[in-house]
Amino acid sequence: MSSRSPRGDPESRRVRVEEMRRADRTHERRRKITIGVVSAVIVAAGGVGIGYLVSASDSSEQRQATAISGGKTWQGLSRNHVTTDVSYPMPPPVGGDHHPVWQNCEGDVYDEPVSDENAVHALEHGAVWVTYTDKARAADVKALADRVAKTPYTLMSPYPGQASPTTLSAWGHQLSVNDASDARIAQFLERYVQGPQTPEPGAPCGGGKSS
Template sequence: MGSGKNSSTAARKARIEEMRRAEQARERRNRALVVAAAVVVVVGLVVGGVALVDSRSDSGTKGAKGTKGSTASGDAKNSGDSGHFTTGKDGVRTWSGKLSRTHVTTSVSYPMHPPVGGNHNPVWLDCNGDVYAKPVRDENAVHALEHGAVWVTYTDKAAKADVDALAAKVKKTPYSLMSPYANQAAPLILSAWGHQVTVKSASDPEVAKFFATYVQGQQTPEPGASCTGGVMK
């Protein structure tokens, strides 16, 4: 029994480490592409400066006319979610219903706090073991959950020892993040895409279980997507 669990844990750690290396490789390729693109842009500006100015002017006029209707949900305040939480025997609350995944650039009114899904900002919150000392934007954090992250949140009623212990766990866990969150029903809450649980302390067995199940778990809409290069501290 113990051997099976150890093998499963080792396989999971190896899988996360492999994704981490792949992510770093993608970042290196992306940086190279950005440099190449910048060179092309500079050359284009030098060669076709006047034509480019005229073109940008025309494009700006068209964009101004089309802005209102450009991303249907771009001006939406609603999360696009529908449904409710169902609580399992282990205390984990699972969202039963629709969790929208449209990118929006405005604030979103979520039906749950912290949110476990819904329309969100196009830029994710860095979630590579990042611990934030100040509250973060829901819309960016939800995007991190879409990438398979577990989000640990706490209020000022949480014991400092628990906050410190959870922060230490997050720091050594890729695809996780942590931040203070005033508007939640309990001092300590763990969230993943479509799932959420309240824990009593950092030593609550549900902490390890939730991380093992939902860090890049089966609920992840975009497994392997980056947890770096988004919104920084």
């Protein structure tokens, strides 16, 4: 009488095959789940990164595009070096032809008016020029002088011919204010001291004209 091994029993083979199929299906499901989870993490991470970059870029562009309230802008200003007087269309000037020597702008505060042509060269180097008339309050003049003295790439001087008590000028940009407490002063300095408008970024502010 012969006996069959369980492996030879047709029923046993069917059961074993079914078990193998179930195992294969389970393994496949786990593999797909793992791939799905990993892919989701990668996509999510990539999406966050891309979203951050886009948001950061958008924010930067918005900051650049957002004008300071009340500010004026000029474009296409010439940049020739000249040794003659220049007739500028706006007082104080914000750009144009200028003297080969720049006005020192390392936080320099001048008690007397300075040459337009030298000051414009300082603007070309990325300086902000703070000017004022006798209509500006003495306390405001002192507060602005203290701020300028602590800020590289700035200069300050009287400017009798301007319309407002205080004016801030950068290359191609200008802002008029009535008093030193105006929050736009800090905005202007932050944006335009060595700002993106600078034709010659990194050029020196010392070693020029000192009076």
